[in-house]
Amino acid sequence: MSANGSTYDSVDYRQLGADYWRTDIIDIEPGKIHVRGYPIQELIGRLSFPDMIWLMLRGEVPGKTQSRLLEAALVASVDHGPHAPSIAISRMAVSCGLPLNGAMASALNTLDDVHGGAGQQSVELYRQIRDRVAEGVPLDEAAKLCVDAFVAEHGKYLPGFGHRFHPVDPRAGTLLGMVDEAAAEGAVTGEYARIARAIEALLASGRSKPVPMNIDGATAVIYAELGFAPELARGIFCLSRAVGILSHAWEQSGRGERNKGPMPRQMPYRYTGPATRHLEDDAR
Structure with a gap:
């Protein structure tokens, strides 16, 4: 008999253990x-x-086409240079003495909502637009309603569109072209590609400078077309970017640099606090 009155003899512990991590x-x-x-x-x-x-x-x-699309999304997202926070962190971590696994863990932990979450957020937005279209709302109108609602809740940044570095993301067009080919073969529906392009057209309307789809928006199209849940869009991105993280960490490990910071020591940062001051004799 246990302290709370239950009978141990009535428990099948073998079955309990088997079910615990089923x-x-x-x-x-x-x-x-x-x-x-x-x-x-x-x-x-x-x-x-x-x-x-x-x-x-x-x-x-x-299927072969599904595998090809997934592989394309994985390949496209592997790396974006040392200025990407996750990559920079992997290199700094190695210079601070962490082994490869520690550097990878440190870097992967930065892939949250701001740096790494745009793919998941894009799939969620695409699905919201799809649901409105399924209710009978025209695609262009559904895109505007859902984009306006997203901006009202989260601010002007729209995940999957625009890029701080590339005027036109060189990866997006190739990925969308592959989706178009797969849709022509009947391997995917193409509905999410149409949704993403409707958002792109909406963002270009009335602007002198367009806001084209970026890698996150394009891979989100693939993950949505392939039926992956939004959370898995981020998870699969982490698998892809882990390759770049490992590569940069390994390269850095051969350079013999110690305590590498986020910028060269020769570059000063800007101090914006109070001017030099001193405690008065009676201040304590």
């Missing part, structure tokens, strides 16, 4: 590893890494 993903016994029902030895050498990601997350093996 999973549909992997079945392991001595000499056996089955992933979603497939023996691992039958997957090795036959599935690509994007195929394996799809199988793990979705439970089935993707």
